[in-house]
Amino acid sequence: MPGYAWAQTAAHPARLASVLSAIVLGTLFLAATAVFAATSSAGLRIVAAAPLSAADVIVDRDPEAADPGAGWPEQVAEHPDVTATAPLHAGTVQLVTDEIRATANLYSISDRDELRWFELAEGEWPANAAEMVADAPTLDSAGLAVGDTVSLLVGDGETTDMTVVGAADIGFRPLTGVQYQFYTSEGFFAGESPLSVTADIADGTSPEAVVESMGADLPDDLHPMTAEEQSRLAADRFAGGAQQLELILLVFALIALLAAALVIANTFTILLSQRRRDTALLRLVGAERSQVRNLVLAEALIIGSIGSAIGVAAGVGAGYAGASLMELTGGGLHVGVPALAGAFLTGVATTVCAAWFPARKAAGTAPVEALRSAPLQNGVRFRSVHAVGLAAAATGAAVMVFGMLAENLPVSIAGGSVGAVGLLMALRYAISRLVGGADRLLRLRGGIAELAGANLRRNTGRAATATLTLVLGLGLIAALATAASTGRATIDGDLDDRFPVDVSARVDTGSVPAATVDMVRDIDDLVLVETPRTEQVTVEGLGETTLVGVSPELARAVGAEDLAADGTGAPAMLVSEDQLNALGAAQGETVDLSVDGEAHRFTLYASELATSSGAASPVVREEALDAVAPGDERGMVWGTAAAGADYDALAEQMSRVAGADPAITLSGALAERTGLTDVLDVLVNLSLAMLLVTMVISSLGVANTLSLSVLERTRELALLRALGLTRGGLRSTLAVEAAVIAVLGALLGLVIGIPYGLVGVNAVIGGTAPLVVAVPWAELALVLVSALVIAAAATVLPSRRAARIAPAEGLGAD
Amino acid sequence: MNKQTITVDDTALEAVDLVKRFGGGETAVTAVAGVSLGFSRGEFVAVMGPSGSGKSTLMNLLAGLDTPTSGRVLVEGTDLAGLDDRRLTRLRRERIGFVFQAFNLLPALTAEQNILLPLKLSGRTPDRAFFDEIVGSLRIRDRLGHRPSEMSGGQQQRVAIARALLTGPAVVFADEPTGALDVSTGHELLGRLREAGTRLGQTIVMVTHDPVAATYADRVLLLSDGALHGTLERPTTDEVLAAMARTEA
Known part of the structure; x- marks a missing residue:
């Protein structure tokens, strides 16, 4: 009887519009997730594999093992089949321009053209350690152009001026957000031991054979591998990060499908109650219950198939659009046929399953109803499933509350899950x-x-x-x-x-320049900005450290009551938890400390304030510091934000301050x-x-x-x-x-x-x-x-x- | 499908001591109070009676749409009481046809689809010659592709009659078939029904309260308060009216 089912569907297409839209949306979501996953994973793989694309063989050194020395790439180059090698260096530096100060990645790019894995869009390749190239997104977001010179702060605080000599054409860079990436010549990293070395081999030799003979020649700490295999491993690691996103998408797609199922079930219930007379007539002229049920299910099958087909087709487009929005389409459109078939079948199955209960109810229509109008009853009768659901919801809620109070996570999650199932069962009745x-x-x-x-x-x-x-x-x-x-x-x-202090900046020696302090003071949302007194001292038991002296106002503002209170006894000193242990003192204990060889009495308290500037620096009151080590050095700027301050705006302003003064180091809650x-x-x-x-x-x-x-x-x-x-x-x-x-x-x-x-x-x-x-x-x-x-x-x-x-x-x- | 099948017993439909009571205790209503009837093959019988006389209930019982409180209904010798829902459904679609006042056709289907519906439901292929004969004699050939909403009331009823006849049932029940039609259309329809019945040797049981409609029948059963109150053989309109008056008095 597919003809009849089709006739019913075709007779009132508008009434089924909501079923169609619901199932289209549900499967669209599902198919889009599948396409997004396949496309983005292919794109990510290409990105991950890109740096290895120019090489035949790559040799990694074991980062756990002892450093074989900066000269280890020579060992690779000595292999008879190797024609060229390039070390792969990578490091994190601070980029300082007139505008910003930010963390950037600095990589080496081979000096030899055959081992370079990208092309230049403009400019030249870096020829020495003072030149570098960057990709277009980096140049854009850092506000740089080819020819500009910037400062890089390398790990140990030394500043290097670098000139941007070219723009790299890397293709696309997914999921990196604002991440600055620069490529400089091998010379920049001279004297450093690279983590990997890429190598080209002579024509006609197979990478596998070279890897094998290298494995025999090289020490155990150096692992040769074909570039192909290494790319695959890198791609797997990289694509793994996207799986979480796919999982989240999948969960929400299933939630959307559940909502669609509810809408479909409701629509069929309504349609069938309107068609009750028709159904009774069908029964009258001899349709069996199962035939009536199957007719409804056939209708669901038709509409579900149409909807799912549309949904899957649209989903392919939506998934690709989503992937290209996140710039993940470098690998081109990837469509997993089994996944799409799965999405289609899920859509059809959802529709048919949702129509099952209305269909079963319709099948129970008495033939005699065709001869007279029967009143429809429509309430939700209380059934055992509702009782079970209500009980489960109540128990789940109780267990959940208990779990929260007892701080027992598994118990509260279990309670929540039971409660959710119970709610789904009982909610319609309620x-x-x-x-x-x-x-x-x-x-x-x-x-x-x-x-x-x-x-x-x-x-x-x-x-x-x-x-x-x-x-x-x-x-x-x-x-x-x-x-x-x-x-x-x-x-x-x-x-x-x-972090009692929201904003903290320090210089390593001397005082923070007045201009920098003024910039911090000008930040709108900071209510209290102070430059504490600092002094390099040697404390017995702690070694050389910076002693910080603050005003009572600041102590009060950051909630350091021990420090704010005007003690009559020994002045208070806030130290970090570790320092308190190192001194072998208890909280609130008054001890004699030898500072720069002179004994002073302090009452010690552990406080987070002592680590506000990053490193642990004991904090005392300004007058106490003057008594111990007089001076006028003010090497820090501390600020506290107003309640409800816009932290994002604050962070942006601080980064501007940091950009203006490369010498300062930021820390604090904001960072x-x-x-x-x-x-x-x-x-x-x-x-x-x-x-x-x-x-x-x-x-x-x-x-x-x-x-x-x-x-x-x-x-x-x-x-x-x-x-x-x-x-x-x-x-x-x-x-x-x-x-x-x-x-x-x-x-x-x-x-x-x-x-x-x-x-x-x-x-x-x-x-x-x-x-x-x-x-x-x-x-x-x-x-x-x-x-x-x-x-x-x-x-x-x-x-x-x-x-x-x-x-x-x-x-x-x- | 062949109408000339000879059965040992020539009784198409039989009711024995049929009783139908609704409700219980004080409020119990007896709609059918001990009716025994027999319908021979090929007979056109009209069941008449005033509103509330129990004629609709009687028809529902005879057609297996309702179960009697006591008594038996036999369709070609098969006792309906012994059938479960599935077998009752099959018997209904193979041995019983229905035509009634309104809501006769499924609005989503064309006339032809409606006519073929019972055969399709039982998975049988229609006998095209027989289909053509019925469609021809009911003059609905040019309406076969139309949906009910595109046809007049009389045309819809003729399609319903064709559907009822096509399966070659033991008995066709017609419940006020002219109730929703104007007088001349109604009479034309009854003429066609009678003609088709005679030609096919079809047993027809028609429930009506229209005395003119009753005159198309071979036999008229008069029902009152759920019991049989008389029988008229090939009556005239006047005879029916007189009998009705007596019954209602």
Whole structure:
């Protein structure tokens, strides 16, 4: 009977539009993930393999073993089949321009053309240790051009002026963000032992054979390998990093599919209840239950196949677009046929499975219903599955709370998981009861609201399923938003504890120049900027160290009460935890310390303030320092930020300060914070973007529920119009219905999502720092508002249709 | 498919002491109160009675759409009480045809698809000659590609009749087949039904409260309060009206 199924599908294509869109979106997501994964992994492989592309053989030295000396590449060059070698050096340097100061990677590029793995877009190859080339993105973001000269701060603090003599054409550089990369001549690294050496071999010899004979000749600490094999290994390591991203995408694709399944199930339920008479007629003329069921499933199969095919096709485009947006398409479009087939089949299976329960219900239609109109019952009956679900949700929640209180992570995760399964099982029933409750509220308002309530009431099951899709999307968004803000607050709280000073800059000798101090003072969000007194002293037990003397105001501002209090006894000295141990003193113990050979009494306290400038430097009050070691050196600048300061802006301004004065070293909370929260922000923003798909699907679900209920209630709505309800009134009724669904969905989403967000973030970072709970009320209010917007959008088409119903339609024959 | 099959018993449909009670206790309503009937092969019988006389319930019981409180229904000697849902469904699609007042056709299917539906459901291939004969005699050949919404009420009913006849059932039930039609269309339809029945030797049971419609039947059964109150053989309209008046009095 595929013909009949096709006829049903073709007769009212518009009614199946939401099923189609839902499944298209779901499979699109899935297929896009697959294509993105394949394409980006191929692209990443090319990137990883690029530096080896010019070589035949590569020899690595064992970084764990003793350094064989800077001359070890000679051993490789001595091999009879080797025609050329190039050492591969890599180092981290500080790039200082007039504008910025940033970390950059400096690599060696072979002086011999045959071993160079990229071409030049302009300029020349670096000919000596004072020349280098950079790729276009580096030049762009550092604001450099060929011919410019910049300063590089190499590890031991020495500054080298380098001239950019060329622009490298490396192709594309994925996932590196703003990462500065420079390539200089081998001479720059003269005297250093490279980690690897690349080699070209004579024509006609096989790399494998050369590797084998080299293996025999070279010492055990040097590992020869063909470039081909090494590229494969490098590619595997590199591509591995992308798998996490793919996993996240996959999870969200499955969530979108779950939402799609709910929308499909709901649509089929509604369609079949509208077609109840047709179904009964089918049964009357002799269709068996299984035939009726199979017809519905065949319809699902047709629509699922069409939707999945469209979704997969669009997904290929979307996946490639996504990969090229992240500049990962260097390997060209890669389409895994099994993965796409998998996405297609998953889409079809989701549709058919979602239609299964409505189909089974339709199969139970009594033939005699074809002869008379039977009332439809639509509530959600309380069944054992709901009881089990409610019990599981309650138990899960209790276990989760217990786990949080007892700080037992596995227990709270287990509780959360059980609770989530329970919620999925029981939520539809719970929502249908809430919809009933909403009716009671609406009845108090009277008029339009009462009418809307009555409409919701007569089919609480349908409203419940539409709400459930919203809860799914909004709950996850609420969870993510809560997790993100709590995570950020926890990281900030932790950093505040570890770094009492937000901004710290120091010079190695002498005082910080006045111009630099003024620049720091000019930064808007810093409330207190001070240049503490510093003095190089020798403390017995600690060796040579910098003693820092601060004002009482600063001590108070950074919460160092021991230091701020005007002690009558021995002055306080803040040391690091390690130093306290090294001195063999206890917290708050008063000891005699020999400073520069003179004995002084200090009361010792361990404090994070002692490590504010990076290295451990004991901190005392200014007058105490003057008493011990008078002088006027001020080698540090410390600043504390105002509460709620914009740390990103702060970081940017500090980097400008650092760029202006290459001699200073930055530390403090600011330097640490950006790295951590950047990762968090990227993950959260990506996840939220992915959840948009789920939200689109759930709004389809709401729109569908409303528009099909308008179709179903044509006579009733016409009657209401005949009795004097205006078009506007009709629209308002629908709007109220949608608003109830949206508000219910949003509130439930918040109630469920917030605790889950807290548990989730606790699971990730809870062990490392005390959790600082921060519920992002503003963002959550936005969730509520967006739910209402979705509801409003969902009423547009159904309202238009309802408004077209003529009052006379209510008077015609059934 | 062959209409001339000779059965040992010439009774197509039989009801024995049929009782149908709805509800229980004080509020129990007896819709059919002990009816025994027999319909011979090829007979066109009209069941008449006022609203609430139980004629619809009786038809549902005879067609196996409802189960009797007591008594038996035999279709060509097969007791319906002994059949499970699957076998009852099969019997319905192979041995029973239906035509009723409205909602006769599936709106998504063309006339031809609607007619062939029961055969398709049982996986049989239609006998084209027989199909042509029926379609020809009901004058719907030029309507076969149309959907129900593109046909008049009378055309839709003729398509429904064709569907009921094509399987060569033991009995065709017609529930107020002219109820939704205007008078002249109704009469034309009954003429076609009668003609087709005679030509094919088809047993037809028609439930109606239209005295004119009843005159197309070989036999008219008068039902009142769930019991049989008389039988008229090939009656005129006046005879039917008089009998109805007596029944209702």
